[in-house]
Amino acid sequence: MSVAVENFVKAIYKNDNNDTNNTKPGNIAKKLGISNAAATDMAKKLAVKKLLHYKKYQPLQLTKEGEKMALNVVRKHRLWEAFLYKTFDMSLHDIHREAELLEHETSDFLANKISDYLGNPKFDPHGDPIPNANGEITTTDTSMALSETQEGKSYVISRLMSDDKEFFDFCASNGIKYGNTISVNKQLTKNRMTQISINNNSILLNEDFTNIIYVNKTE
Amino acid sequence: MSVAVENFVKAIYKNDNNDTNNTKPGNIAKKLGISNAAATDMAKKLAVKKLLHYKKYQPLQLTKEGEKMALNVVRKHRLWEAFLYKTFDMSLHDIHREAELLEHETSDFLANKISDYLGNPKFDPHGDPIPNANGEITTTDTSMALSETQEGKSYVISRLMSDDKEFFDFCASNGIKYGNTISVNKQLTKNRMTQISINNNSILLNEDFTNIIYVNKTE
DNA sequence: ATTAAAATTTAAGTATACTTAAATATTTTT
DNA sequence: AAAAATATTTAAGTATACTTAAATTTTAAT
Numbered sequence: 001m002s003v004a005v006e007n008f009v010k011a012i013y014k015n016d017n018n019d020t021n022n023t024k025p026g027n028i029a030k031k032l033g034i035s036n037a038a039a040t041d042m043a044k045k046l047a048v049k050k051l052l053h054y055k056k057y058q059p060l061q062l063t064k065e066g067e068k069m070a071l072n073v074v075r076k077h078r079l080w081e082a083f084l085y086k087t088f089d090m091s092l093h094d095i096h097r098e099a100e101l102l103e104h105e106t107s108d109f110l111a112n113k114i115s116d117y118l119g120n121p122k123f124d125p126h127g128d129p130i131p132n133a134n135g136e137i138t139t140t141d142t143s144m145a146l147s148e149t150q151e152g153k154s155y156v157i158s159r160l161m162s163d164d165k166e167f168f169d170f171c172a173s174n175g176i177k178y179g180n181t182i183s184v185n186k187q188l189t190k191n192r193m194t195q196i197s198i199n200n201n202s203i204l205l206n207e208d209f210t211n212i213i214y215v216n217k218t219e
Numbered sequence: 220m221s222v223a224v225e226n227f228v229k230a231i232y233k234n235d236n237n238d239t240n241n242t243k244p245g246n247i248a249k250k251l252g253i254s255n256a257a258a259t260d261m262a263k264k265l266a267v268k269k270l271l272h273y274k275k276y277q278p279l280q281l282t283k284e285g286e287k288m289a290l291n292v293v294r295k296h297r298l299w300e301a302f303l304y305k306t307f308d309m310s311l312h313d314i315h316r317e318a319e320l321l322e323h324e325t326s327d328f329l330a331n332k333i334s335d336y337l338g339n340p341k342f343d344p345h346g347d348p349i350p351n352a353n354g355e356i357t358t359t360d361t362s363m364a365l366s367e368t369q370e371g372k373s374y375v376i377s378r379l380m381s382d383d384k385e386f387f388d389f390c391a392s393n394g395i396k397y398g399n400t401i402s403v404n405k406q407l408t409k410n411r412m413t414q415i416s417i418n419n420n421s422i423l424l425n426e427d428f429t430n431i432i433y434v435n436k437t438e
Numbered sequence: 439a440t441t442a443a444a445a446t447t448t449a450a451g452t453a454t455a456c457t458t459a460a461a462t463a464t465t466t467t468t
Numbered sequence: 469a470a471a472a473a474t475a476t477t478t479a480a481g482t483a484t485a486c487t488t489a490a491a492t493t494t495t496a497a498t
Contacts, residue, residue, distance in 0.1 A: 004455060026475055038456050040477055045454090057463065057476060087306075088332045098329050105320035113307045223485060245445055257486050259447055264484090276446060276494065 013070035071135035077103040078124035085125040093168040127159030147210035155215035232289035290354035296322040297343035304344040312387040346378030366429035374434035
């Protein structure tokens with residue numbers, strides 16, 4: 001299947017995970033940087049190919065087959081990220097940018113080689129789960145957004161849900177990294193901001209960031 | 220530039236190296252598995268883009284810019300081959316097949332990372348030279364085809380010029396590998412065959428193989 | 439030097455993946 | 469509940485990269 005098709009089903013899969021009813025043609029078009037008309041067009045074509053269910057004016061829903069394709073692309077993306085991060089010590093943003101291209105030109109054979117080489121990891125360097133060769137995500141996610149955490153408690157960063165270079169640059173220069181521990185000092189509910197401590201530095205984060213930084217309670 | 224364009228200039232570059240006057244649209248079409256008409260079509264378009272010189276019924280000739288593009292793709296191809304061979308211990312045919320896809324989706328940035336990681340190698344696992352980041356091939360080739368060698372002498376295998384799975388499988392199961400030493404026992408000139416010894420085994424090769432196995436004299 | 443064979447080119451047409459503009463339906467606001 | 473705003477769909481059109489079929493040119497054979 002083509003790059004355009006792979007990106008289309010991937011976009012639906014990801015938008016669906018974030019927020020249901022977020023998979024209308026317009027949402028997907030925005031994500032992919034194409035016109036709404038192009039998204040509707042593609043949706044109709046993929047419905048014929050049984051990759052998704054299409055009903056006028058309704059959100060797009062992947063079929064089993066469509067989801068399988070999306071998970072296969074996501075698997076390759078996250079394996080590449082993990083591999084490039086480990087092997088070449090590239091930044092979170094750089095690995096994302098390269099994986100975005102490589103994911104479409106990677107055979108299942110090579111994906112499995114990469115996975116074996118890495119010891120079949122369950123998470124990529126952003127903390128996103130890596131589907132296995134059958135497209136299954138077996139790990140249960142107990143993490144919460146930083147915006148949902150309690151004052152005075154400590155948490156371990158488990159996921160950085162973003163594609164954005166500025167965000168990753170900010171994270172890199174502030175020690176916000178998968179596996180690191182942070183303390184929540186204040187939840188400024190009214191202003192939707194959170195004050196945290198990390199590496200003895202105090203940082204104030206607004207909701208743009210506290211909604212995409214996921215953490216787990218410390219044991 | 221698109222995958223089709225990259226493959227087109229690469230095909231001209233490679234055919235030109237093998238045999239001049241081997242770059243007519245028909246030759247390129249055959250190599251790429253497209254119709255002659257499609258090749259002519261593409262040639263005209265790329266002439267407008269100043270990637271090659273096109274004159275009706277004449278061989279296609281890359282411009283400086285076209286050659287630069289070809290060398291950049293070749294560089295990425297051979298770097299991937301070297302990298303996959305080393306990292307995942309894949310066969311000569313497998314690395315070629317994967318590199319054929321990855322070469323088009325690899326940034327210059329990543330190519331340089333791979334090159335550095337490998338210690339900026341000058342040859343890939345087939346013995347093909349790897350152009351540097353400026354598209355230069357600095358190594359001088361003193362090798363000759365196995366068909367040109369002298370009876371009774373020993374040689375070191377320096378290059379396996381093929382894309383063919385059957386050939387690589389044959390090589391793998393007979394110890395014919397970049398860097399290995401072979402002795403030439405007999406040149407059966409009349410039948411265009413060569414009898415060699417490798418690892419204490421005697422093998423008879425016909426010209427299909429002796430023309431694509433390149434060797435260097437032993438010091 | 440003709441003729442036959444082969445290759446190249448031209449012409450017309452197709453599929454994919456888009457675009458913009460207009461029409462239609464849905465959602466939100468008042 | 470009607471009007472306004474927004475989103476979706478339809479329609480028409482474009483660029484890329486092909487295809488087959490026919491016309492033309494070149495190359496090879498006699």
